[in-house]
Amino acid sequence: MTCLQVDAQINKDSLRHNIRLASTDSLRIQALYAYMKATLNDNTSDFEPYLREMVRLSKKTVSKWGLSTAYILSLSYYKNIGNYETALRYGDSAAALLSRDTASGLLLNRGHLYNNRGNLYYSIGDFRKALDDYFQAERIFKQQRFKTIASVYSSIANCFTELSNDQKATEFSDRAVEAAMQFDDPRLLATCLMNKATMLMNIDRYAAADSILSIVWPVVQQLRNTKSLFVYYLNKGDVTAYYQKDSLKALTYYKQSYAYASENHDVSQIAKALVSLAQLKTDMKQADAVTYIDSLYRLADENGMSSLKADALGLYAQWNAQRGDYKKAYAYEREQKALSDSLNSEESRQKISMLEVRFRIENKEQEIAKLKTQDTINRLSIRQKSTLNSILIGGSIGLVIILALLYRNYRNRQKLQLQRITELETEKQLTATEAVLKGEEQERTRLAKDLHDGLGGMLSGMKHAFQAMKEHLIMTPENQLAFERSMDMLDCSIKEMRRVAHNMMPESLVKFGLDTALRDFCNGIQQSGALHLVYQSIGMEQAPAGQTTAVAVYRIVQELIHNVLKHAAASNALVQLSYAEGALSVTVEDNGRGMDIVQRLHAGGMGWQNIQNRVDFLKGTLDIQSQPGRGLSVFIEIPAENQ
Structure with missing residues (x-):
């Protein structure tokens, strides 16, 4: 392990330690945010428990900043791992929470929400929706004079590039550079300049891109930041290879880019550098090209990067064809095509799934029809390409492919x-x-x-x-x-x-509702002297809880408090009922002897089974936190549609 890896791991361990040391819920929320902000791009599954804990504590302490921040982090995390439907749900929850709040911190959160949701739409190719959110973010960051506005302008330029609007793409790339120059941040300026160079190359304006790289080089050289150096040398390699047509010099730039990516230990950067190196060496028919293709394939396979794996398979096919081994070349080409078809189908499925969620929220039938039509076109296009390839290969191979497709369907x-x-x-x-x-x-x-x-x-x-x-x-x-x-x-x-x-x-439950009935119940326990029981209710005057939900929640709390009286040996307990963002939340905590949750649930007691049955009936979620000797905390959330 290198020094950089050791330092990064030490920093993560320190941030986790800060979470454990937090003495209050508010400090714990801040510690959770610091840890998740530092590890968001790791895309590991152990990130999710921290998200759930931040959501739980923010609801418990009624922290709007904490809850909205947790929702935005969830949006980014699930977008990064390709779970677009879940990411969109968290984005909508954050939008509902922040809709009419103008406090400075929450207004910035709304800007971050729009920016991250724009990135989500960009990832699935819905560039017009991405633009809508980016422009919302631009308005907020401009008003707050927040430097992220430069990155937002770069994202807008990328959208216009994808929409083939070169004029607008150039305009917003210039705005990104102008915005970056207003802040004393050389790295931000270098990033925006190199983003502009990339945009210019995407529209085949290599001469202009080369000029930008000449301007940015002194800034990058002075920064000595390895990530900025990686981007510079990668872009310089592209200009040299495809504009100046100097392949040998381009190889030198690509190798420098690869070296900096390796030093950063950034898998995405390493993959980009390897693709450029492997492609150029294969085009130049160099013997060691296969070494770089092997490295690219291993990296893609180990990190689940399917699109890069398809690129590596295509390069294998090209390399073997150059060597005259057409049998292997054909095999790699078939494998690449199968993987590409699978990726296209999965991407279309995710787009449809995500738009159906949006439809349920906004009733946008036309957009679903449009996307399904596009999906049909994509499928027909894939099938047409398959047919053409089958004709070229031969009737027998075509029959095998058709049978495979039928079996898969x-x-x-x-x-x-x-x-x-x-x-x-x-x-x-x-x-x-x-x-x-x-x-x-x-x-x-x-x-x-x-x-x-x-x-x-x-x-x-x-x-x-x-x-x-x-x-x-x-x-x-x-x-x-x-x-x-x-x-x-x-x-x-x-x-x-x-x-x-x-x-x-209880008569009060029928006549006056859930809040009054639970208050009477808790006051009765308190007055009996059996337990010091505190009852709190937040926002219940807005709650639309029906009779069925009210009875079920009352029975759940009644069962939990009876468990405390019978088994917990507790001196203090808390019952909290709250209603916010359309969700009804119930929290019951005590300072008793606690329990081993797994052992108690496996014991199959009727009390816990009744509680779980009622929560399932309400389509809610049940979260139990306890350890022997440390009390018990039960958190139940019931969504609006089941109240």
């Missing part, structure tokens, strides 16, 4: 059918659970009413009759004492009957 249909069956089974289970829970509550309500109206009325009538008899009877002192004791016992029976009836279906 058959397998895909089977997978879709199995998925649909699983969804139906889940829906059936939820329906059954709903019926059981509703039946249980109806029976509780009936019994409570019978006890209160029937037995309660009878007992009250008996008490009234005994009191009337007492007025007309002459009793000895002993009989008088026995009569009074009987009357006290009758009073206790009436109170106990009313307590049982109230437990089965």
Whole structure:
């Protein structure tokens, strides 16, 4: 491991240590943000627990900055790993949270949201939506005089390049450079200049790109920043190879770019440099070209970079064809084509999936139809290319490819059918659970009413009759004492009957709603002296919770508090009910003995099973945090559509 790798690892360990040392929820949110900001581009699966923890703590402390920042980080993370649908959901959550807030920190967060969501749309090729978000980000960053505006202008220029609007691409590249010059940041200026050079090469203006590189070289040389040097030498190699037609000199530049990428330990940079080196050496028919192709293939395979793997396969085919080994060349070409077709199909599937999510949010039917039409065109184009290639190769090979495609489609249909069956089974289970829970509550309500109206009325009538008899009877002192004791016992029976009836279906829950019922319940526990129980409610005056949801949440809290009283040996507990961004959240915490969560859940107790069934019925999420001796924290979130 090099010194740079060691330093990076030490920094990450230090940031994780800061999270553990945080003494308050607010400090822990800041520590989580610092760690995730430093490791966002690592794209590792252990990033997700930190995101969930930041969301949980931000909701608990009602930190709008923390929650919106966590949503924006989630958008970037899921975009980086290709899960565009989840990324879009987090983007929409952040947009709803920040929609009408003008505080400076939150306004900058809104700018970061638009910028990152624009990057998401750019990644899937929806350049017009990307432009909409980039222009929103530009307006905010310009107002706040925030230097990220230069990067936003570069992104806008890239979109116009993809849309073949060279004039606008050039205009916004110039704006990016002008914006960067307003800040004392040489690296930002160098980045914007080199982005402009890349844009000019994309529209075949190599002479202008070469001039830009000549201007930026003194800045890059003075910075001695390895990432900036990597970009410079890569662009310089492109200009030298494809404009000046000096392949040997271009190789020198590409090798320098590759060396700086390796020093940065940046997989994406290494891959770009290897593609340029391998392609140029193959075009020059140099014998060692295959060494660079091998390195590119291994890098792509180890890091799951499928598009680069397809590039490597294409280079293998070209190299073997140059050597006269047409059999191997043909095999590599077939493998490349299969991988490219798979990538195109997956990209189209992700685009459709993402647009369907947007449709459910915004009802944009025309956009879905347009994208599905484009997907159909793409599929037809792929099929047409397959047919042409099959004709060139021969009828027998074409038959094999067609059979393979049919088999693949058959397998895909089977997978879709199995998925649909699983969804139906889940829906059936939820329906059954709903019926059981509703039946249980109806029976509780009936019994409570019978006890209160029937037995309660009878007992009250008996008490009234005994009191009337007492007025007309002459009793000895002993009989008088026995009569009074009987009357006290009758009073206790009436109170106990009313307590049982109230437990089965609290009157306050029916008349005044969930918030009042839970407050009464917690106050009753507090007044009994069995536990110091604090109840808090946030935003519940806006909550639209229906009777079914209210009863289910009440039973969940009731079960959790009874567990605390029976098992936790706790002295203090907290019940918090909050409603924000259309979601109902329930938090129950205690300072008791805690528990081993895995062991307790595997034990299969009825209490936890009932809680889980009610959460599943509400299509909510259940998060339990506890360790033996450290208390218990239960967090439940119920989405708006299930309230």
